[in-house]
Amino acid sequence: MPELRNLTLNFGPQHPAAHGVLRLILEMDGEVIQRADPHIGLLHRATEKLAESKPYNQSIGYMDRLDYMSMMCNEHCYVMAIEKLLGVTVPERAQYIRVMYDEITRILNHLLWLGTHALDVGAMTIFLYAFRERETLIDAYEAVSGSRMHATYYRPGGVYRDLPDFMPQYQTGKFRTEKEASRLNENRQGSLLDYLEDFTDHFPGYVDEYETLLTDNRIWKQRLVDIAIVSPDEAKQLGFTGPMLRGSGIEWDLRKKQPYEVYERMDFDIPIGVNGDCYDRYLVRMEEMRQSNRIIRQCIEWLRENPGPVIAESHKFAPPKRADMKGDMEALIHHFKLFTEGFCLPEGEVYTGIEHPKGEFGIYLVSDGANKPYRVKIRAPGFAHLSTMNDMVKGHMLADVVTVIGTQDIVFGDVDR
Amino acid sequence: MYELAYDLIIILLKIFAILIPLMTAVAYLTYAERRLIGFMQVRIGPNRVGFFGFRMFGLGQPIADAVKLMFKEIVMPAEANRYLFVIAPILAIAPALAAWAVVPFGDGLVLADINAGLLYILALTSLGVYGVIIAGWASNSKYAFLGAMRSAAQIVSYEIAMGFALVGVLMAAHSLNLREIVLQQSGGFWHWYWLPLLPLFMVYLISGVAETNRAPFDVAEGESEIVAGFHVEYSGMLFAVFFLAEYANIILISMLTVLMFWGGWLSPFEGIPLLGAATAWIPGIFWLVMKTFFFMFCFLWFRATFPRYRYDQIMRLGWKVLIPVTIVWLVVLAVAIVAKLPPWFG
Numbered sequence: 001m002p003e004l005r006n007l008t009l010n011f012g013p014q015h016p017a018a019h020g021v022l023r024l025i026l027e028m029d030g031e032v033i034q035r036a037d038p039h040i041g042l043l044h045r046a047t048e049k050l051a052e053s054k055p056y057n058q059s060i061g062y063m064d065r066l067d068y069m070s071m072m073c074n075e076h077c078y079v080m081a082i083e084k085l086l087g088v089t090v091p092e093r094a095q096y097i098r099v100m101y102d103e104i105t106r107i108l109n110h111l112l113w114l115g116t117h118a119l120d121v122g123a124m125t126i127f128l129y130a131f132r133e134r135e136t137l138i139d140a141y142e143a144v145s146g147s148r149m150h151a152t153y154y155r156p157g158g159v160y161r162d163l164p165d166f167m168p169q170y171q172t173g174k175f176r177t178e179k180e181a182s183r184l185n186e187n188r189q190g191s192l193l194d195y196l197e198d199f200t201d202h203f204p205g206y207v208d209e210y211e212t213l214l215t216d217n218r219i220w221k222q223r224l225v226d227i228a229i230v231s232p233d234e235a236k237q238l239g240f241t242g243p244m245l246r247g248s249g250i251e252w253d254l255r256k257k258q259p260y261e262v263y264e265r266m267d268f269d270i271p272i273g274v275n276g277d278c279y280d281r282y283l284v285r286m287e288e289m290r291q292s293n294r295i296i297r298q299c300i301e302w303l304r305e306n307p308g309p310v311i312a313e314s315h316k317f318a319p320p321k322r323a324d325m326k327g328d329m330e331a332l333i334h335h336f337k338l339f340t341e342g343f344c345l346p347e348g349e350v351y352t353g354i355e356h357p358k359g360e361f362g363i364y365l366v367s368d369g370a371n372k373p374y375r376v377k378i379r380a381p382g383f384a385h386l387s388t389m390n391d392m393v394k395g396h397m398l399a400d401v402v403t404v405i406g407t408q409d410i411v412f413g414d415v416d417r
Numbered sequence: 418m419y420e421l422a423y424d425l426i427i428i429l430l431k432i433f434a435i436l437i438p439l440m441t442a443v444a445y446l447t448y449a450e451r452r453l454i455g456f457m458q459v460r461i462g463p464n465r466v467g468f469f470g471f472r473m474f475g476l477g478q479p480i481a482d483a484v485k486l487m488f489k490e491i492v493m494p495a496e497a498n499r500y501l502f503v504i505a506p507i508l509a510i511a512p513a514l515a516a517w518a519v520v521p522f523g524d525g526l527v528l529a530d531i532n533a534g535l536l537y538i539l540a541l542t543s544l545g546v547y548g549v550i551i552a553g554w555a556s557n558s559k560y561a562f563l564g565a566m567r568s569a570a571q572i573v574s575y576e577i578a579m580g581f582a583l584v585g586v587l588m589a590a591h592s593l594n595l596r597e598i599v600l601q602q603s604g605g606f607w608h609w610y611w612l613p614l615l616p617l618f619m620v621y622l623i624s625g626v627a628e629t630n631r632a633p634f635d636v637a638e639g640e641s642e643i644v645a646g647f648h649v650e651y652s653g654m655l656f657a658v659f660f661l662a663e664y665a666n667i668i669l670i671s672m673l674t675v676l677m678f679w680g681g682w683l684s685p686f687e688g689i690p691l692l693g694a695a696t697a698w699i700p701g702i703f704w705l706v707m708k709t710f711f712f713m714f715c716f717l718w719f720r721a722t723f724p725r726y727r728y729d730q731i732m733r734l735g736w737k738v739l740i741p742v743t744i745v746w747l748v749v750l751a752v753a754i755v756a757k758l759p760p761w762f763g
């Protein structure tokens with residue numbers, strides 16, 4: 001009688017469901033997982049070290065590239081850490097813009113999560129529907145920052161510039177007729193706020209569309225219900241945050257519990273799950289998209305009525321206006337100093353955490369008084385979630401591994417940093 | 418002697434008359450799939466490759482794909498069993514093509530009008546799984562192996578449900594000859610077997626989707642789980658042969674569904690006073706093809722809509738739902754036949 005051994009399967013890093021470069025060593029008894037060992041580090045770019053070797057204001061762009069599905073939220077946490085140590089107050093309008101873009105980012109992230117999660121489970125149409133809506137929001141990113149993904153829009157003291165009064169238009173050309181262009185430009189006639197309001201009018205309908213395809217679908221429910229159940233106690237012990245924690249039924253949201261910026265003025269609800277399985281986490285995220293939509297609407301309303309500065313006046317950390325530099329010696333010096341030396345932070349240490357779409361994203365900053373951080377530690381939500389892979393998939397089948405990867409909403413940019 | 422040669426040539430010509438349209442249909446089914454699913458997913462799909470400089474909605478795409486696959490290198494994995502590796506795709510496509518021998522395209526339009534047609538079909542469609550198993554085994558890859566195991570278990574279970582569904586057809590028609598089965602259904606839309614055999618029809622269609630390894634039962638390929646399953650190591654023409662077999666099977670299953678439950682080449686307007694006479698000139702093959710198109714469309718539609726079942730859930734569906742349903746309905750059917758229930762069994 002030959003000795004029976006478990007089947008060891010090398011899952012990834014080149015695997016369609018690996019969400020980037022996840023490598024899992026799966027030990028399986030038939031199709032049932034006995035042990036899952038995630039190997040990480042294939043996308044390690046030493047972001048923390050890079051940030052420590054550059055002036056504070058030059059590392060904002062690195063933050064975009066951490067979790068490259070929720071760019072502005074990462075920036076937000078980093079600039080908040082700097083602001084906290086500097087002790088600056090951000091203009092109110094900038095705070096509203098940040099909250100609005102945080103929620104746009106949350107919808108962007110959740111749409112991608114929904115698309116890839118559904119694709120992993122086998123429903124491929126949702127993926128393309130989700131990308132249709134993402135396109136609209138990515139255009140909103142582009143309108144304020146000029147970049148579709150890596151915005152670098154948030155700066156210490158505010159945001160890079162005010163919201164534009166007009167949207168870029170589609171041009172006609174060899175591949176686009178006049179009629180097509182005008183159809184595409186239909187919602188781009190007004191300002192960015194009009195454009196976003198138009199989106200928020202339609203978006204709940206789109207979420208309903210996704211839910212028609214998935215929520216009551218028998219196969220979808222069979223694949224998600226009772227998969228990878230995490231009890232509330234376990235969820236706390238495993239270091240879950242964000243939708244993963246709320247899916248297990250714990251009402252914890254930094255936007256409510258430790259409000260930053262203007263979240264305490266916003267009217268929104270926190271959805272929580274009951275059973276802590278993949279299906280509950282799916283429902284939680286779907287509802288979060290609707291709530292984000294509500295927050296965006298409230299921000300739009302306020303931003304319409306309240307013009308004002310969007311970045312702090314002090315030129316010690318915020319660049320002067322381009323026009324002033326032409327005539328004002330002081331402004332030119334400030335500009336030069338800011339973009340070569342940067343600025344120095346007082347000695348000390350600070351931790352800021354924000355409610356990132358994936359969970360609590362934190363920046364721990366130690367300053368020794370120089371223009372570079374002495375140490376930057378990034379708390380990535382995905383890292384804590386991925387480390388629970390073994391606990392979540394043990395006893396489930398191979399097909400459930402991809403469901404769990406989907407439900408954890410893993411992005412390797414922030415796991416590996 | 419000459420007579421024998423003459424017969425042989427006639428048979429060969431008939432085979433070509435079936436195979437060439439079939440292969441064209443397979444090629445354009447792949448195109449239709451990409452375009453249709455494209456439209457369902459708010460995108461365009463292939464629309465560039467045409468003929469002689471004309472774009473023609475991308476109709477040249479399947480031809481271009483075929484040419485590309487023919488010129489690609491066939492990569493043989495280092496530790497693979499070379500003979501089985503090459504035989505597997507042949508084993509997959511041979512039954513998918515051979516089954517067409519007994520498929521009637523009209524009254525008398527059939528290559529081999531044999532009395533055991535249904536049995537022949539059942540036997541050949543079951544053979545297709547050997548191609549999958551051998552491919553998974555010969556590849557010497559864990560992913561391919563898992564795909565083959567899944568496929569074997571799945572096809573064995575669904576074969577039973579499918580077989581039972583066909584027993585219902587056999588009972589109703591009193592014949593294993595496909596032409597006879599169709600002719601038994603003549604008399605108009607309400608005489609077709611889909612109504613008295615409705616549960617069996619559903620079971621047959623679901624098993625058919627499972628049998629061809631199509632979504633939502635595509636666990637044997639399971640893109641997001643085991644990458645491409647049994648054909649993960651195949652490239653070039655060997656891969657293309659698997660691909661052709663899958664699509665030939667889709668067409669076969671769709672046509673068999675039509676023949677056994679939807680009146681084959683019979684007109685849906687038969688027996689309706691004015692409309693029936695007005696459409697009587699339309700050849701039966703038109704109706705057969707139109708009905709088959711509908712079921713082929715369903716295959717594509719399912720793929721765009723449903724998530725994938727998990728492997729154990731497929732087993733549960735097969736054994737605990739489909740097989741009991743067919744057995745219960747066979748009893749109901751037997752009672753209906755003994756009672757000579759009109760209009761089907763009167």
